[in-house]
Amino acid sequence: MSTGDVPVLQALGISRSFGHVRALDNVDFEVYPGEVVALIGDNGAGKSTLVKALSGSLALDSGKILYAGGEVTLSTPAQASALGIETVYQDLALAPHLNPVQNMFLGREVPKPGLQGKLGFLDNKAMRDRSRLAFDDLGATVRGLGDPVGSMSGGQRQAIAIARAVNWAKGVVFLDEPTAALGVVQTKNVLETIRRVRDKGVGVVFISHSMPHVMEVSDRIQVLRLGRSVAAYKASNTSMEELVGAMTGAIGGDK
Amino acid sequence: MTTDVASTSNGAPAQAPGVFTPEGAIGKLVRVQAFQILLVLVVIFLIFSALAPTIFPQWSNLRLIIQNMSILAILGIGMTFVIVTSGIDLSIGSVLVFSGVVSAMAMRAVGGDGLPTAGLGILVAVGCGLAWGILNGVLVAKAKVPPLIVTLGTLGGALGLSQVLTGGVDIRDVPSILSDNIGYGNVPGTTLPLISLIAFVFLVAFGIILHRTRFGLYTFAVGSNEEAVRRVGVKVDRHLILVYSISGGLAGVAGILSLSQYGTTAIAGQSQTNLNVIAAVVIGGTSLFGGVGTIFGTVVGLFIPAVLQNGFVIVGVQPFWQQVAVGFVLIIAVYIDQRRRLAAARGTGVKRRFSLGNLVTRRK
Numbered sequence: 001m002s003t004g005d006v007p008v009l010q011a012l013g014i015s016r017s018f019g020h021v022r023a024l025d026n027v028d029f030e031v032y033p034g035e036v037v038a039l040i041g042d043n044g045a046g047k048s049t050l051v052k053a054l055s056g057s058l059a060l061d062s063g064k065i066l067y068a069g070g071e072v073t074l075s076t077p078a079q080a081s082a083l084g085i086e087t088v089y090q091d092l093a094l095a096p097h098l099n100p101v102q103n104m105f106l107g108r109e110v111p112k113p114g115l116q117g118k119l120g121f122l123d124n125k126a127m128r129d130r131s132r133l134a135f136d137d138l139g140a141t142v143r144g145l146g147d148p149v150g151s152m153s154g155g156q157r158q159a160i161a162i163a164r165a166v167n168w169a170k171g172v173v174f175l176d177e178p179t180a181a182l183g184v185v186q187t188k189n190v191l192e193t194i195r196r197v198r199d200k201g202v203g204v205v206f207i208s209h210s211m212p213h214v215m216e217v218s219d220r221i222q223v224l225r226l227g228r229s230v231a232a233y234k235a236s237n238t239s240m241e242e243l244v245g246a247m248t249g250a251i252g253g254d255k
Numbered sequence: 256m257t258t259d260v261a262s263t264s265n266g267a268p269a270q271a272p273g274v275f276t277p278e279g280a281i282g283k284l285v286r287v288q289a290f291q292i293l294l295v296l297v298v299i300f301l302i303f304s305a306l307a308p309t310i311f312p313q314w315s316n317l318r319l320i321i322q323n324m325s326i327l328a329i330l331g332i333g334m335t336f337v338i339v340t341s342g343i344d345l346s347i348g349s350v351l352v353f354s355g356v357v358s359a360m361a362m363r364a365v366g367g368d369g370l371p372t373a374g375l376g377i378l379v380a381v382g383c384g385l386a387w388g389i390l391n392g393v394l395v396a397k398a399k400v401p402p403l404i405v406t407l408g409t410l411g412g413a414l415g416l417s418q419v420l421t422g423g424v425d426i427r428d429v430p431s432i433l434s435d436n437i438g439y440g441n442v443p444g445t446t447l448p449l450i451s452l453i454a455f456v457f458l459v460a461f462g463i464i465l466h467r468t469r470f471g472l473y474t475f476a477v478g479s480n481e482e483a484v485r486r487v488g489v490k491v492d493r494h495l496i497l498v499y500s501i502s503g504g505l506a507g508v509a510g511i512l513s514l515s516q517y518g519t520t521a522i523a524g525q526s527q528t529n530l531n532v533i534a535a536v537v538i539g540g541t542s543l544f545g546g547v548g549t550i551f552g553t554v555v556g557l558f559i560p561a562v563l564q565n566g567f568v569i570v571g572v573q574p575f576w577q578q579v580a581v582g583f584v585l586i587i588a589v590y591i592d593q594r595r596r597l598a599a600a601r602g603t604g605v606k607r608r609f610s611l612g613n614l615v616t617r618r619k
């Protein structure tokens with residue numbers, strides 16, 4: 001692991017409420033290049049909200065976001081993408097009627113060379129080849145690159161969403177419960193992919209309810225409870241008991 | 256399909272059979288509704304040909320059918336785009352009338368029978384259609400008013416204004432260059448109606464845009480999962496405005512064509528047009544729920560009512576039966592679409608905008 005000095009992405013004291021619910025309450029969070037940070041917490045702890053806030057899908061009430069040390073405003077997902085932040089949302093955000101290749105390249109289509117490309121024609125072969133590589137890379141069993149994603153299994157859809165994020169992420173990739181719908185083999189592939197992406201120097205933020213997976217793949221673990229950041233551990237010197245205690249509030253654990 | 260064993264993490268999966276393999280392509284073709292409906296059309300065609308072999312299948316009769324379909328085909332293009340985005344455009348008939356009225360008034364004001372007058376008329380008609388389309392699009396995309404309501408409003412607005420402008424009296428003077436050439440003329444040296452060639456060119460051009468370009472891809476994507484498209488940074492609002500503008504602009508084109516063909520603004524003559532076009536688009540396999548559809552299907556969907564109408568007259572069945580038959584075909588088409596959607600929906604959890612689709616789905 002090659003942890004740099006400056007976090008690639010850093011949140012300072014960010015808050016966000018929905019009506020009376022303080023989904024995020026003065027949360028600090030950072031991820032360094034080439035590390036895997038797990039974000040854990042009970043249902044409703046604010047994990048997805050934090051991911052949305054850091055990927056430009058959700059406006060903040062207060063707080064700062066720094067990218068590679070410089071302050072940024074992320075008001076649209078496209079801005080986050082342009083910086084190199086990619087996200088696999090919990091609801092996957094694929095277009096069910098489009099095929100895996102079209103989903104992979106949605107918003108970033110490869111135009112045909114020359115005039116044809118200027119007229120809006122697309123280089124489907126190039127996109128198909130690159131998608132095929134990305135799926136193979138993930139060891140994903142995505143068959144039928146021409147079939148609509150909506151007709152595929154939950155695991156295949158998840159693999160497509162992950163492949164898309166990993167393929168485009170240059171700085172940080174957020175994976176919100178990426179293994180929730182996956183079988184044993186695919187889960188192993190995803191964890192393997194997470195390591196591979198980390199080794200390329202990308203920061204990975206991994207959300208999961210599965211403590212064994214969290215322990216297996218992450219370098220650091222940050223615990224959220226009721227919108228607060230309650231604890232942070234190095235994966236090498238913590239235990240599942242400690243993590244569960246911090247999540248449920250049995251351990252007061254201030255960091 | 257080949258047998259599938261989950262590939263190991265290091266072994267690349269075997270070459271996958273996709274859409275480009277023959278079996279994949281044919282399998283897909285059979286599943287596509289446009290193809291099924293094409294078979295229905297062929298059967299109808301063969302029945303009428305058997306019943307009236309000396310009249311029905313003759314070119315003179317077929318020529319009549321395609322001539323009468325041409326204007327609806329232009330409207331069907333725009334409607335296909337709109338419905339693919341999971342929207343609806345009820346205003347096309349009224350926009351057609353409005354464009355025709357304003358265009359006729361402009362041509363009457365400058366006078367003359369020649370090309371410049373006709374050119375002005377064409378520009379004015381298309382401009383009026385575009386303006387209504389942009390209005391529809393802005394209200395749908397920016398004001399977030401459901402398309403059903405927006406276009407119901409502009410349906411009334413455009414028709415009402417046409418009546419205000421004319422005092423309810425149709426304008427009947429149309430430059431002869433339009434009526435002679437576009438209205439009833441043929442492509443020089445053939446017996447093919449020029450208006451049908453015009454419609455064909457539009458169909459091919461917009462078919463390419465819908466099925467081969469980024470613009471078309473976004474049209475499907477917006478209808479499939481608008482939120483997902485927003486998240487990847489596509490300007491969804493702008494795209495919706497453009498799609499409704501296409502529909503409006505083509506209604507403007509239809510307005511000048513109608514003026515040329517019928518020699519009158521026919522203010523009262525378009526009250527069923529929107530529903531006929533929607534029916535054709537849906538019969539052709541375009542889903543009211545968005546994300547699915549083809550221009551080819553729309554053409555086939557237009558042929559079915561047109562051929563039934565023509566055939567019933569020829570074989571001496573009361574033409575009213577055409578409406579009954581088309582009604583049933585429409586319901587069956589939507590039923591098939593529903594079945595297909597339910598089979599394909601495997602819990603993708605896609606949230607959708609209010610649309611006609613929501614009104615016609617039965618859900619608890």
Ligand SMILES: Nc1ncnc2c1ncn2[C@@H]1O[C@H](COP(=O)(O)OP(=O)(O)OP(=O)(O)O)[C@@H](O)[C@H]1O
Binds near residue numbers: 041042049
């Ligand atoms: N759009 C929203 N409108 C209202 N409340 C919201 C919204 N999004 C999140 N919340 C609330 O914010 C809190 C945190 O939700 P969040 O989705 O971030 O939890 P989570 O940690 O991801 O939970 P899970 O493990 O179930 O995915 C919850 O109480 C939730 O009800």
Ligand SMILES: [Mg+2]
Binds near residue numbers: 047048049090176
């Ligand atoms: Mg969540």
